[in-house]
Amino acid sequence: MPDGINGANGHYGVLEPENVLDPKHFEGVRRRGASHHGLPLWTYTSKRFFDAEMENLIRPGWNLLEREELVPNPGDFHALTFMNVPLILARGTDRKVRVFANTCPHRGSLIATGKGNCKSFRCPYHSWVFSLEGKLLGAPAFDDANDKPLIDDSNRHEYSLFELPADVWGGFVFMKFRPSPGTLAEHLGALPERLGSHRIEDMVCARRKVYDMKANWKAFVENYSDALHIPNVHRDSLARWHGTRVEEGPAGEDVTATFIAHDEGSMLLLPFPGYDGFPAMDHVRDERKRGTYFVTVRPGMMMTLGNDGALVFNSEPVTPTTSRLTVSSLFPKATVARDDFRQVVENYYRRNEIVVGEDVEISQRQAAGLNSPYARMPRLCKGEVRLNDIHNWILDRVIGAPA
Numbered sequence: 001m002p003d004g005i006n007g008a009n010g011h012y013g014v015l016e017p018e019n020v021l022d023p024k025h026f027e028g029v030r031r032r033g034a035s036h037h038g039l040p041l042w043t044y045t046s047k048r049f050f051d052a053e054m055e056n057l058i059r060p061g062w063n064l065l066e067r068e069e070l071v072p073n074p075g076d077f078h079a080l081t082f083m084n085v086p087l088i089l090a091r092g093t094d095r096k097v098r099v100f101a102n103t104c105p106h107r108g109s110l111i112a113t114g115k116g117n118c119k120s121f122r123c124p125y126h127s128w129v130f131s132l133e134g135k136l137l138g139a140p141a142f143d144d145a146n147d148k149p150l151i152d153d154s155n156r157h158e159y160s161l162f163e164l165p166a167d168v169w170g171g172f173v174f175m176k177f178r179p180s181p182g183t184l185a186e187h188l189g190a191l192p193e194r195l196g197s198h199r200i201e202d203m204v205c206a207r208r209k210v211y212d213m214k215a216n217w218k219a220f221v222e223n224y225s226d227a228l229h230i231p232n233v234h235r236d237s238l239a240r241w242h243g244t245r246v247e248e249g250p251a252g253e254d255v256t257a258t259f260i261a262h263d264e265g266s267m268l269l270l271p272f273p274g275y276d277g278f279p280a281m282d283h284v285r286d287e288r289k290r291g292t293y294f295v296t297v298r299p300g301m302m303m304t305l306g307n308d309g310a311l312v313f314n315s316e317p318v319t320p321t322t323s324r325l326t327v328s329s330l331f332p333k334a335t336v337a338r339d340d341f342r343q344v345v346e347n348y349y350r351r352n353e354i355v356v357g358e359d360v361e362i363s364q365r366q367a368a369g370l371n372s373p374y375a376r377m378p379r380l381c382k383g384e385v386r387l388n389d390i391h392n393w394i395l396d397r398v399i400g401a402p403a
Contacts, residue, residue, distance in 0.1 A: 016042035060180035134161035170200035189252030215367035
């Protein structure tokens with residue numbers, strides 16, 4: 001019998017134990033050193049483990065939501081659904097970007113749909129009115145049996161729109177589903193300074209593509225950090241790039257940023273004829289103009305940052321066995337304003353269709369294979385150490401750090 005969760009105990013595939021949070025199931029993951037394992041396969045399909053991830057890791061953590069350029073002006077709003085929750089992204093009169101739960105505190109109706117610009121939000125059900133900062137401005141005819149208002153200055157604050165913790169870095173809006181210790185700056189650590197000369201905040205999203213994945217949210221996150229798959233999955237695409245030096249920069253507990261030096265060009269393209277691109281940004285530090293950053297901001301953000309733009313991935317949990325992958329192509333405003341932008345940018349999109357398509361296909365293919373009764377918990381090799389790091393990061397938050 002092949003090794004199972006803790007040796008030859010006959011546990012295969014997605015068969016989950018009675019207590020999915022018992023630390024004994026993860027002893028192989030916790031065993032760091034020459035031999036270690038990946039997460040048990042049922043952690044990619046179990047609703048109970050997924051619920052624990054959402055409760056202990058996702059909802060209290062910083063999650064990439066969107067670009068703040070979606071709401072550039074005071075009064076701009078954008079309604080969206082993220083991790084099955086209806087939200088409103090809005091910029092107030094104070095120019096601050098806020099994230100609200102898109103539900104009226106009276107009877108639960110959606111406050112806003114679509115996008116636009118407004119001076120206030122009005123619930124379509126009973127005409128409750130809220131400011132751009134979420135404060136209740138009016139609740140018509142909301143009186144008790146004696147015709148006295150049920151809401152006055154003493155309790156008006158109780159009926160504001162529910163505002164979720166949010167902050168901005170590099171033009172990205174991050175949010176939490178509930179308050180918890182730790183600021184976004186603490187979460188990012190040294191990353192903003194490390195990537196500072198690329199001026200991500202001055203970029204704009206030129207294209208966004210969404211993949212509805214038949215795979216757990218962890219599948220694509222792991223794939224992005226798995227260097228071992230590149231010579232196989234990307235043998236005729238990304239693998240044709242040859243790095244001259246790999247630099248592991250200062251990485252925090254929640255962030256990694258690897259710089260791969262290479263010859264002229266951009267890894268946002270392919271090193272083949274017909275893949276001409278944009279010049280390197282003038283403001284990027286000289287020692288970073290020949291190379292590419294590969295960045296992860298846990299839990300679900302990944303970014304390939306070149307000298308000419310960025311490709312950003314966001315793996316969004318939906319159910320235990322499905323996720324939504326959003327892929328955004330970012331370029332400096334000056335590049336987007338070029339006369340030849342529409343023509344040249346197609347080379348970047350063509351590269352993405354190939355490389356991202358290969359990653360999406362292999363992630364879903366891996367997920368499909370987990371359903372086999374003969375699938376077993378993986379033993380990881382030295383080239384997969386980063387996966388073990390990701391798994392321990394997840395376990396620390398889902399079940400708690402080991403004593």
